[in-house]
Amino acid sequence: MTDAIALLVVVPIVLALAPIAFGRLWGRTGWLAALVAAVTHLGLALVVAATVFATGRFTYAVGNYPPPFGIELVADGVSATLALLVSVVTLAVVAYARRAGPDTNEFYSGLLLLTAGISGVFVTGDLFNLYVFIEITGLATYALVATGRSPAAALSSLKYLLVGTIGASLYLLGVGYLYISTGTLNMADLAATIPEVGYDSPLILTGFGLIVVGLAVKAALFPLHTWQPDAYADSPDSVTAYISALVSTAAAYALFRVIYAVFTPAFDAAAPFALDALVILASVSVVVGSVLAVLQSDLKRMLAYSSVAQFGLIVAGFAVANATAVTGGLIHLVGHAIMKAGLFVGVGALAGVAGGRTVDDFDGIADRAPVTSAAFAALAFALVGVPPAVGFAGKWHIVLGAVEGGRWGVAGVAVVSTLLTLAYFARVVERMYFRDAPAQPAVDGTAESASDAALASDGGAELTDDDAASASSGISLEAKLIVVAAAVGAVVLGLFATDLVAVFEPVLEVYFE
Amino acid sequence: MIDLLGTHYNYLVFVALVGIGLYGVTASSNLVKKIIGLNIFQVGIFLFFVTSGYVDGAAPPVVGHGSGPYASPLPHVLILTAIVVGVSLTAVALALIVRIYDAYGTLDEEAIREVQLND
Numbered sequence: 183m184t185d186a187i188a189l190l191v192v193v194p195i196v197l198a199l200a201p202i203a204f205g206r207l208w209g210r211t212g213w214l215a216a217l218v219a220a221v222t223h224l225g226l227a228l229v230v231a232a233t234v235f236a237t238g239r240f241t242y243a244v245g246n247y248p249p250p251f252g253i254e255l256v257a258d259g260v261s262a263t264l265a266l267l268v269s270v271v272t273l274a275v276v277a278y279a280r281r282a283g284p285d286t287n288e289f290y291s292g293l294l295l296l297t298a299g300i301s302g303v304f305v306t307g308d309l310f311n312l313y314v315f316i317e318i319t320g321l322a323t324y325a326l327v328a329t330g331r332s333p334a335a336a337l338s339s340l341k342y343l344l345v346g347t348i349g350a351s352l353y354l355l356g357v358g359y360l361y362i363s364t365g366t367l368n369m370a371d372l373a374a375t376i377p378e379v380g381y382d383s384p385l386i387l388t389g390f391g392l393i394v395v396g397l398a399v400k401a402a403l404f405p406l407h408t409w410q411p412d413a414y415a416d417s418p419d420s421v422t423a424y425i426s427a428l429v430s431t432a433a434a435y436a437l438f439r440v441i442y443a444v445f446t447p448a449f450d451a452a453a454p455f456a457l458d459a460l461v462i463l464a465s466v467s468v469v470v471g472s473v474l475a476v477l478q479s480d481l482k483r484m485l486a487y488s489s490v491a492q493f494g495l496i497v498a499g500f501a502v503a504n505a506t507a508v509t510g511g512l513i514h515l516v517g518h519a520i521m522k523a524g525l526f527v528g529v530g531a532l533a534g535v536a537g538g539r540t541v542d543d544f545d546g547i548a549d550r551a552p553v554t555s556a557a558f559a560a561l562a563f564a565l566v567g568v569p570p571a572v573g574f575a576g577k578w579h580i581v582l583g584a585v586e587g588g589r590w591g592v593a594g595v596a597v598v599s600t601l602l603t604l605a606y607f608a609r610v611v612e613r614m615y616f617r618d619a620p621a622q623p624a625v626d627g628t629a630e631s632a633s634d635a636a637l638a639s640d641g642g643a644e645l646t647d648d649d650a651a652s653a654s655s656g657i658s659l660e661a662k663l664i665v666v667a668a669a670v671g672a673v674v675l676g677l678f679a680t681d682l683v684a685v686f687e688p689v690l691e692v693y694f695e
Numbered sequence: 696m697i698d699l700l701g702t703h704y705n706y707l708v709f710v711a712l713v714g715i716g717l718y719g720v721t722a723s724s725n726l727v728k729k730i731i732g733l734n735i736f737q738v739g740i741f742l743f744f745v746t747s748g749y750v751d752g753a754a755p756p757v758v759g760h761g762s763g764p765y766a767s768p769l770p771h772v773l774i775l776t777a778i779v780v781g782v783s784l785t786a787v788a789l790a791l792i793v794r795i796y797d798a799y800g801t802l803d804e805e806a807i808r809e810v811q812l813n814d
Binding site: 313314320321334337339340343347348351354358361362 | 713740744770773777784787794798811
């Protein structure tokens with residue numbers, strides 16, 4: 183299976199065509215194609231992971247052109263872990279979307295294109311190829327955000343498109359600067375040729391700046407995050423869960439690769455101000471994102487701003503530039519994806535019971551949906567960083583690395599962010615458990631926004647299908663399972679955090695020689 | 696300075712296009728004009744790549760077509776890909792604009808904001 187790494191991208195792209203080609207003949211083609219693609223993707227990711235753990239590295243020359251000339255696909259411990267993450271999240275979202283919607287053939291086509299784009303970002307070893315995959319990811323995301331039925335979703339999507347395209351174009355311009363000064367686009371080759379040009383060359387420094395700003399837009403760091411809360415809040419729940427888990431993650435991963443595989447820690451030694459600036463950007467993002475999250479009353483917006491803060495923390499970990507902090511950033515990258523996807527599915531499911539998704543609507547919801555509420559609360563505390571969950575493992579390594587590297591500011595910001603994260607989650611959990619539910623469940627009255635209406639109407643359609651399950655809890659079995667699985671996953675991943683460190687270690691050892 | 700204008704005018708055009716494009720995206724409140732600005736911005740970057748592959752008096756890198764120096768074809772190939780990406784983005788953007796116009800009856804950002812506030 184030497185082609186497994188390329189098939190990670192090819193299989194979802196080819197299957198993305200199936201719903202368009204056969205959707206007219208059989209209406210369920212989309213869901214089946216997505217399921218087949220997700221299962222196949224999981225199998226391929228396992229093959230890649232097994233090869234990586236056996237041999238350390240998995241490379242593939244596209245079209246048999248040897249690497250610095252042709253495009254190279256590379257998988258190491260980090261790529262393999264993230265490819266597995268893509269498979270798992272895709273499976274969960276495909277299962278969730280069947281009931282929660284949007285259950286259309288077009289949606290599944292978009293979803294599979296997005297899967298292909300993200301998988302491509304995780305496995306490519308070529309800077310221009312990375313641009314193409316980032317744009318495939320972007321295009322599919324814009325389309326998916328617009329599957330929300332409200333006109334606001336289309337507007338959010340267009341806003342995201344404008345900002346996202348400028349970000350990606352700045353990245354492309356940065357790649358152009360590097361290409362002009364070195365004559366190569368292969369990441370490993372760039373790492374060797376950039377020192378020959380000189381780390382203090384204006385072209386190299388400008389290229390670094392443009393690439394970092396471009397990717398920071400995609401990862402939604404403050405003040406480049408403006409597209410993100412609207413896009414998350416106006417998307418259907420299944421789309422929000424998917425893009426919150428993977429799209430910004432892909433951008434942050436690309437940032438990690440650019441800093442360490444292309445520029446290498448030697449660049450940090452030669453031009454320390456470059457990463458200093460990134461540390462400051464990321465730290466501001468952590469604080470401002472958390473404060474904005476505390477101020478939100480809409481839960482999806484709160485979680486969106488929380489992502490701004492968490493990605494700030496992840497990028498801060500990358501920018502501290504020692505192995506411990508980068509390990510922490512990577513653990514938090516994986517952990518955040520699982521926790522945030524679970525939280526968004528949880529908000530979507532609980533909003534169906536509560537009749538709205540503001541903090542007030544969640545009063546006393548724990549009595550009406552005990553299992554989902556418990557899992558939601560567990561995920562919230564996992565993201566705060568309560569041990570033994572994975573949120574703790576990530577933050578612990580970032581703080582430890584920051585202290586090792588003498589970056590007391592980052593350590594302080596990480597601690598402050600933990601308190602602020604607690605502030606915005608504690609008020610939700612307090613309402614869920616310690617307030618009485620409103621006298622009459624306001625299911626009809628408060629379904630104001632179109633996505634809520636869509637949710638309600640979908641729920642109504644379900645009632646005819648199997649009224650017993652839906653009527654008693656209002657939460658589909660899939661949603662409940664996904665939230666619980668995410669909570670369990672967050673804890674298990676936290677317990678096995680040392681194994682995760684062992685997976686990332688050989689990759690980072692190469693960079694920190 | 697005049698010398699620079701004469702020999703590197705293509706780079707100055709690149710800077711001008713990127714600037715005009717960004718200005719169009721940020722300053723106009725009409726959504727279609729924003730998309731036009733975005734396209735100009737991208738074209739500026741395409742020009743930068745294409746111009747970087749050009750070598751004055753160089754031969755095309757094809758066997759049997761003169762001897763070196765050769766012009767580099769790679770930036771042109773890259774930009775062909777980037778143009779396809781740009782066209783797809785424009786298509787998605789215009790599709791969204793059709794939906795927005797259907798819903799709000801205007802493409803002016805300020806007017807849409809007022810409609811949203813009134814709802």
